[in-house]
Amino acid sequence: MPTLKCPVCGNPVEVPDDAMPGELIEHDCGVVLEVYRDQNGNLALRPFEGVQEDWGE
Amino acid sequence: MVKVFFLYDVLRLDEKMLLDRLRARAQVEPLHVSSSILEIGGYAEADVALQRSISFYRAMSSTVAVESWGIRVINNSLALAMAEDKAWSLSVLYQHKIPVPRTLLAYSIDSAVEAARKLGFPVVMKPLMGSWGRLAALASDEEAARAIAEHREMLGSMYKVHYVQEYIDKPGRDIRAMCIGDGVPAAIYRVSNHWITNTARGGRAEPAKVDPILEDLVIRSCKALKVEVGGVDVVEDPERGYVVLEVNAVPEYKNIARVTGVDIADEIARYVVEQAKR
Numbered sequence: 001m002p003t004l005k006c007p008v009c010g011n012p013v014e015v016p017d018d019a020m021p022g023e024l025i026e027h028d029c030g031v032v033l034e035v036y037r038d039q040n041g042n043l044a045l046r047p048f049e050g051v052q053e054d055w056g057e
Numbered sequence: 058m059v060k061v062f063f064l065y066d067v068l069r070l071d072e073k074m075l076l077d078r079l080r081a082r083a084q085v086e087p088l089h090v091s092s093s094i095l096e097i098g099g100y101a102e103a104d105v106a107l108q109r110s111i112s113f114y115r116a117m118s119s120t121v122a123v124e125s126w127g128i129r130v131i132n133n134s135l136a137l138a139m140a141e142d143k144a145w146s147l148s149v150l151y152q153h154k155i156p157v158p159r160t161l162l163a164y165s166i167d168s169a170v171e172a173a174r175k176l177g178f179p180v181v182m183k184p185l186m187g188s189w190g191r192l193a194a195l196a197s198d199e200e201a202a203r204a205i206a207e208h209r210e211m212l213g214s215m216y217k218v219h220y221v222q223e224y225i226d227k228p229g230r231d232i233r234a235m236c237i238g239d240g241v242p243a244a245i246y247r248v249s250n251h252w253i254t255n256t257a258r259g260g261r262a263e264p265a266k267v268d269p270i271l272e273d274l275v276i277r278s279c280k281a282l283k284v285e286v287g288g289v290d291v292v293e294d295p296e297r298g299y300v301v302l303e304v305n306a307v308p309e310y311k312n313i314a315r316v317t318g319v320d321i322a323d324e325i326a327r328y329v330v331e332q333a334k335r
Binding site for chain 2: 020023037048
C-alpha cells in the first residue's frame with residue numbers, strides 16, 4: 001500500500017494498491033482527496049473540488 | 058470475452074460497485090475522462106462502453122467521441138442530451154402521452170412572473186439543466202417569483218430561460234425508479250418534509266412498491282428518451298396519479314440498492330454485457 005503525502009496537512013495518506021484516478025479518499029484532517037496521475041504517471045493526491053453538475057439521486 | 062469501456066470522472070460507491078460487477082462478467086478498460094485525450098474519429102477497440110461521468114459536459118463530449126470510434130455507448134449521446142435538458146425531455150415525454158407537470162417557459166423577468174401567475178401559486182422555478190434539486194426554488198407569491206427570476210437573469214444565458222412549473226402537492230414523498238432495458242428492478246420512496254426530496258438533499262429512502270402502472274410508465278419514459286439505463290423521478294398526484302418529473306441518464310443508485318437489497322450494479326453490468334453480445 002503506497003503512502004503519499006496529504007497536500008493539505010502534510011501528513012501521510014495510505015493509498016490502496018488498486019487505487020485508480022478519480023478515486024476519493026477521506027483524510028483524517030477532514031479533507032476529501034482525489035487520486036490522480038501526475039505528469040510522470042505516478043499516483044498523486046489533490047484536494048477534491050467536487051463536481052459542478054451531476055445526476056444525483 | 059466482451060470488452061467494455063468504463064467512462065468515468067469520479068469513482069463514487071456507485072461506480073466502484075459497477076466496476077466490480079462488470080469485471081466479473083467482462084474485460085473492463087476504465088477510461089478516466091478527466092485525464093484523457095479523446096480524438097474525434099480516433100480508434101480503440103471495445104464491444105460497448107458504459108458512461109458514468111458525473112459531469113454532464115464530460116459525459117456528453119466523451120460519449121460523442123467514443124461513438125465516433127464506432128462503439129455504442131450506454132447511454133447514447135442523444136439520450137444524454139434529451140435527459141439533461143428539462144424542457145426537451147418534458148416535450149418528448151408529453152409527445153409520448155406520458156403525464157408530466159404543467160410547465161411554462163418564459164424568456165424575461167416579467168413573463169416569468171406572468172407565467173407563475175397563470176399556473177397559480179406556489180410554483181416551482183428550476184434551471185433548465187442540473188440536478189440534486191440544486192437551484193430549484195419554490196415561489197409562493199409574485200414577489201418571490203420576481204426575485205427568483207431576477208436572480209436567475211444574473212447567472213448567465215442558460216438561466217434566462219425561465220422554467221416555471223406547477224407545484225404538485227405530493228404526499229411527503231416522491232419515487233425514484235431504476236430502469237434497465239425493459240425492466241424496473243427496484244424503486245424507492247424519497248421521504249422528506251421538505252418539498253425537495255432528493256436523497257442528496259436529506260430525503261430518506263424507503264423501498265417502494267412497483268405496480269404495473271408505475272412499471273409501464275417508467276419503461277415508456279426511458280424508451281421515449283432513448284435511455285437504456287436510467288433513474289426516473291415520479292410524483293404521486295392526488296388526482297392524476299403518477300406524474301413523471303424527469304429521467305436521469307447517469308443515475309446514482311446506491312440508495313436504491315441499499316434499501317431494496319437489489320444488486321442494481323449487477324443488473325446494469327449484465328445488461329451492458331448482453332447488449333455487447335448483440
